[in-house]
Amino acid sequence: MAEESQVSQSHPYVPRDLHLPGYAPCLLSMSNILSVFAFSSLLLVSIIWIFSGRLKKTKVDRVLMCWWAFTGLTHMILEGYFVFSPEFFKDKTGFYLAEFFNEQITGKEYSKGDSRYAGRDAGVVTVEGLTAVLEGPASLLAVYAIATGKSYSYILQFAISLGQLYGTAVYYITAILEGDNFSTNSFYYYVYYIGANASWIVIPSIIAIRCWRKICVTFQVQGGQTKKPKVH
Amino acid sequence: MAEESQVSQSHPYVPRDLHLPGYAPCLLSMSNILSVFAFSSLLLVSIIWIFSGRLKKTKVDRVLMCWWAFTGLTHMILEGYFVFSPEFFKDKTGFYLAEFFNEQITGKEYSKGDSRYAGRDAGVVTVEGLTAVLEGPASLLAVYAIATGKSYSYILQFAISLGQLYGTAVYYITAILEGDNFSTNSFYYYVYYIGANASWIVIPSIIAIRCWRKICVTFQVQGGQTKKPKVH
Numbered sequence: 003m004a005e006e007s008q009v010s011q012s013h014p015y016v017p018r019d020l021h022l023p024g025y026a027p028c029l030l031s032m033s034n035i036l037s038v039f040a041f042s043s044l045l046l047v048s049i050i051w052i053f054s055g056r057l058k059k060t061k062v063d064r065v066l067m068c069w070w071a072f073t074g075l076t077h078m079i080l081e082g083y084f085v086f087s088p089e090f091f092k093d094k095t096g097f098y099l100a101e102f103f104n105e106q107i108t109g110k111e112y113s114k115g116d117s118r119y120a121g122r123d124a125g126v127v128t129v130e131g132l133t134a135v136l137e138g139p140a141s142l143l144a145v146y147a148i149a150t151g152k153s154y155s156y157i158l159q160f161a162i163s164l165g166q167l168y169g170t171a172v173y174y175i176t177a178i179l180e181g182d183n184f185s186t187n188s189f190y191y192y193v194y195y196i197g198a199n200a201s202w203i204v205i206p207s208i209i210a211i212r213c214w215r216k217i218c219v220t221f222q223v224q225g226g227q228t229k230k231p232k233v234h
Numbered sequence: 235m236a237e238e239s240q241v242s243q244s245h246p247y248v249p250r251d252l253h254l255p256g257y258a259p260c261l262l263s264m265s266n267i268l269s270v271f272a273f274s275s276l277l278l279v280s281i282i283w284i285f286s287g288r289l290k291k292t293k294v295d296r297v298l299m300c301w302w303a304f305t306g307l308t309h310m311i312l313e314g315y316f317v318f319s320p321e322f323f324k325d326k327t328g329f330y331l332a333e334f335f336n337e338q339i340t341g342k343e344y345s346k347g348d349s350r351y352a353g354r355d356a357g358v359v360t361v362e363g364l365t366a367v368l369e370g371p372a373s374l375l376a377v378y379a380i381a382t383g384k385s386y387s388y389i390l391q392f393a394i395s396l397g398q399l400y401g402t403a404v405y406y407i408t409a410i411l412e413g414d415n416f417s418t419n420s421f422y423y424y425v426y427y428i429g430a431n432a433s434w435i436v437i438p439s440i441i442a443i444r445c446w447r448k449i450c451v452t453f454q455v456q457g458g459q460t461k462k463p464k465v466h
Binding site for chain 1: 354356357359360361363364383385386387388389392393396397400401403404407408411412445446449450451452453454455456457
């Protein structure tokens with residue numbers, strides 16, 4: 003009983019018996035961390051939007067370039083930091099990424115929405131690792147592919163979106179199988195765990211369906227031109 | 235100590251302290267189970283090969299149809315059984331699927347290669363669930379798509395292959411993060427855990443690369459015909 007109350011004081015996460023020796027509390031406030039994230043994202047999206055305007059691209063393509071730049075850097079910087087900093091929850095310097103992870107994506111504060119981040123759950127680390135290492139750089143490649151009209155533009159966007167959807171599916175299904183009890187309270191459950199991840203279900207789904215259709219149409223056009231498509 | 239030796243007698247898996255109340259040993263022998271699997275697979279592949287011969291398809295397409303039929307039914311029947319039979323390790327009737335799972339893919343015997351199957355590890359159940367429910371039926375759709383020359387044939391094969399690769403990656407990386415200590419001995423480690431899964435790395439990789447190239451070529455051809463590809 004004495005031990006339990008000691009554990010309870012050490013970190014704010016659920017389940018309460020999660021063992022996190024050396025845990026240091028958040029130093030930055032939630033609003034501070036979220037405003038830095040919102041400001042950087044807005045700055046990035048604005049830059050991409052302005053530059054893409056010079057490339058004679060459609061608005062859809064320019065929005066897609068903004069999305070891929072945003073999601074790529076989020077994967078690489080925020081999720082990459084989480085994957086390769088297993089002891090972020092001990093950080094006492096107020097370093098932004100440790101706090102942010104704490105706050106938003108994969109850290110001390112986000113762990114209030116899903117303590118498996120602080121607990122280094124193998125499934126979560128794996129999904130975040132694949133996302134940071136493969137999907138992050140691939141997303142930036144997608145910005146370049148759209149900008150320069152590469153022939154692999156659609157299949158690349160399709161591949162990354164599918165990876166994001168698979169990762170999100172693994173993320174949620176493992177949580178359900180393990181009891182879905184990793185949130186500090188229902189605010190964090192809905193805002194962080196459900197809300198912050200919903201974009202990575204909705205947007206990749208739309209992009210994947212769009213790419214699927216574009217590719218099918220291209221094959222139909224070519225099939226129609228050559229009468230009998232030679233499939234080998 | 236007494237408790238530990240009791241646990242040790244109950245099942246053959248590693249780690250020895252894995253808790254499997256009600257475990258019943260395999261009734262069928264390894265060679266029995268593997269020969270039934272080999273025979274059914276050979277029969278299936280032969281049927282598909284013969285029927286596809288009437289469709290004026292290239293040999294590559296016919297081989298692909300055999301692969302998708304084989305992998306689709308493996309996903310649906312073997313992995314599907316595992317996912318929806320959480321207590322397969324208690325089976326005492328010698329029911330083939332429970333034993334096979336025991337023997338080959340996801341059961342009592344396969345658990346000798348990876349005890350996370352018997353232990354219902356959340357990551358493994360999630361990956362197998364997605365594979366059985368999504369990739370299994372999609373693989374059978376791929377057989378149909380190739381047979382009838384659908385315009386979505388390549389993008390569908392690409393999507394399934396990517397799912398298989400993502401699943402295998404999650405499977406191995408979570409195992410490494412959790413200590414890679416789930417095999418009864420090195421024979422089971424290399425034959426079941428490495429050997430049986432290697433096909434689902436090599437073959438999907440080849441198919442994914444092939445589909446990627448086919449799709450790029452199609453976009454290049456269309457881009458060349460219309461001079462300026464209208465990408466929107």
